[in-house]
Structure formats: structure tokens, C-alpha cells
Amino acid sequence: MEEIIIGLITKYPQTMTVFAIMGLLRAIFKPIMAGVETYIAGSESKQDDEKLAKIKAHKAYKAFAWVLDYTASIKLPKEKKDA
Numbered sequence: 001m002e003e004i005i006i007g008l009i010t011k012y013p014q015t016m017t018v019f020a021i022m023g024l025l026r027a028i029f030k031p032i033m034a035g036v037e038t039y040i041a042g043s044e045s046k047q048d049d050e051k052l053a054k055i056k057a058h059k060a061y062k063a064f065a066w067v068l069d070y071t072a073s074i075k076l077p078k079e080k081k082d083a
Helices: 002-011 014-042 047-057 059-072
Strands: none
Touching: 002 014, 002 047, 014 047, 047 059
8 A cells, every 4th residue: 555655646746735635634623623522512501512513414514524534544454353
């Protein structure tokens, strides 16, 4: 896999920019959303819980989160448990 990525970056330098942007977005988006969810869960108001649920239910948010997770995540194979 490493050879493929290095080959792409060597042949098409703009791919490095795309990989960097995807990684940066993921590094920023996930912790910020975790912090927002923690803050809202700890607040006394239920209005903000409803607003966050409404935002997370929106198609645009779901699409963005899915694309970001799918493209900027490393998918490790599941370990096979020996019987």
C-alpha cells in the first residue's frame, strides 16, 4: 500500500494535497464534535440536545461525516480468532 501511495504522490503531486486535507479535516472534525457532544450532554438545557440531534440527523451532516470517515480512516482487517 505504501508503494502505491508514494507512486501516486510522485506521479501526481496534487494527491499529497488531497491526502493532507482529508487527514486535517478528520483530525479537526472528530475532536471538535466529541467536545461539543460532551459539553452539550453536560449542560442542563435540553434545547441544545435537540438542536444537536437535529443537526446530526440532517442529510448534509450525515453525508459529510460518512465521506470524511470513509476516506480519511484507516480500515484495519478484523482479527480472526483461532478456535
